[in-house]
Amino acid sequence: MRFGPPIPRPQPALSIGNVGQLAVDLLISSAKAKRVAYLDDPSVLPCAGNDAFGPDAVGDIALALEAYESTSHNLAFIQQRSPVLQYGMMVSFAKNVANFISSIGKDHIIILSSLDSGKRRVIDASSRMQVYYLSSCNEDGSDPEYEKLGWKKLEEYDPSQQRWNCLASLVEGGDFSEDMVGDTDEMTINDYYASLPFAALFSACKAKGLKVSCVLCYCSEGDNMPESFHLAEAVCKLLGHGPEKFHDYLVNESFRQLAGNEPNGWNIPLSWKSVYGPPPDLSIF
Numbered sequence: 061m062r063f064g065p066p067i068p069r070p071q072p073a074l075s076i077g078n079v080g081q082l083a084v085d086l087l088i089s090s091a092k093a094k095r096v097a098y099l100d101d102p103s104v105l106p107c108a109g110n111d112a113f114g115p116d117a118v119g120d121i122a123l124a125l126e127a128y129e130s131t132s133h134n135l136a137f138i139q140q141r142s143p144v145l146q147y148g149m150m151v152s153f154a155k156n157v158a159n160f161i162s163s164i165g166k167d168h169i170i171i172l173s174s175l176d177s178g179k180r181r182v183i184d185a186s187s188r189m190q191v192y193y194l195s196s197c198n199e200d201g202s203d204p205e206y207e208k209l210g211w212k213k214l215e216e217y218d219p220s221q222q223r224w225n226c227l228a229s230l231v232e233g234g235d236f237s238e239d240m241v242g243d244t245d246e247m248t249i250n251d252y253y254a255s256l257p258f259a260a261l262f263s264a265c266k267a268k269g270l271k272v273s274c275v276l277c278y279c280s281e282g283d284n285m286p287e288s289f290h291l292a293e294a295v296c297k298l299l300g301h302g303p304e305k306f307h308d309y310l311v312n313e314s315f316r317q318l319a320g321n322e323p324n325g326w327n328i329p330l331s332w333k334s335v336y337g338p339p340p341d342l343s344i345f
Contacts, residue, residue: 075256077279080172082288082332084139087295089113090327091130093137099125099160103153105142114330135299136166143257150257151230154264158231162268169265169272170298172291173258177278179249181215189290194274196266203273209297214276216253223254224263231264273298285335289326 087093104124111120124142129135138157144150161169175192191211195203201217218224253259258274265272275294279287 075173075258076176077174077281077284077287079174079277079279079284079287079291080258081139081141082285083172083291083295084137085112085329085331086288086292086326087135088128088130088137088139089329090292091133091135092327093128093130093133093135095126096129096136097127098123099127099138101125101153101156103144103149103156104140105145107142109141110331112329112331117330147255150260151227151264154257154260155231157261158264158268158270161265162270167271169270170295171258171261171265171272171274172276172295173256173274174277174279174284174287174291175253175256177280179252180278181249189277189287191290191294192276192278194262194276196262196270196272206273206298209294211275211294214253214274216250218250221250221254223251224259227254227259227263228267231260231267285332292326 107124109122110117112122122141124140126139126141128137128139130137144153191209192214193203193206193211194201194214194217195206197203197205199219200213201219202213206213219228258276262272262274275291275298277287277291
């Protein structure tokens with residue numbers, strides 16, 4: 061297996077609402093990226109399905125971990141479709157991902173994930189979704205370039221806080237101790253964020269000396285396609301790609317309204333057409 065020259069690599073972190081997964085699907089489909097590898101990791105729950113991107117369901121198998129590359133956009137993607145088997149294996153998985161990315165020479169990793177809106181401390185009253193970030197640029201996770209985009213640093217990231225510090229120690233090869241578990245009844249909001257998949261991936265890539273960014277949003281369970289559009293657009297901004305480079309065409313009229321910017325709409329993945337099953341029989345109304 062051979063990848064092209066060092067290029068940014070968006071990677072989803074499975075989370076509430078799976079917004080990261082949906083956004084990566086949207087980017088892969090719109091960039092017309094080609095699958096270049098199936099990846100295997102013992103920590104990830106095996107799964108298989110039909111081709112996610114089409115334009116027709118021809119029976120090409122899709123697995124739990126796949127790598128895609130778009131040479132025209134100078135981008136590569138890793139899509140993760142199933143979760144890590146258990147929490148104790150997340151650090152091992154994150155280290156394997158970081159080692160793999162380092163071995164193929166990628167120069168910027170972008171982790172896409174979503175956060176539980178019920179954990180949000182401050183409610184943003186604006187109509188547009190607020191994007192949050194973490195960056196390896198500075199030790200505290202801040203990056204002035206991301207602030208210029210109107211994004212906010214995830215305030216709950218504190219590398220000196222116990223859980224974040226323990227996570228950093230684990231990905232650097234430290235031993236696990238019961239002190240790292242603590243009392244779940246006393247878990248703070250910072251502990252919650254440090255326990256999420258994106259945190260392990262961020263810490264592992266950072267420990268490997270890689271340039272890594274997390275692009276995050278809050279959501280609830282349900283139809284999170286709108287949030288995935290916003291997260292994908294945020295990636296375009298971060299990479300300096302005009303959205304029109306990705307917005308080539310739409311699968312059908314029903315998604316044109318969802319994308320909202322005809323004629324430059326996103327290329328909707330084939331798999332999205334069956335997320336909620338077929339439409340209801342109108343004769344019942």
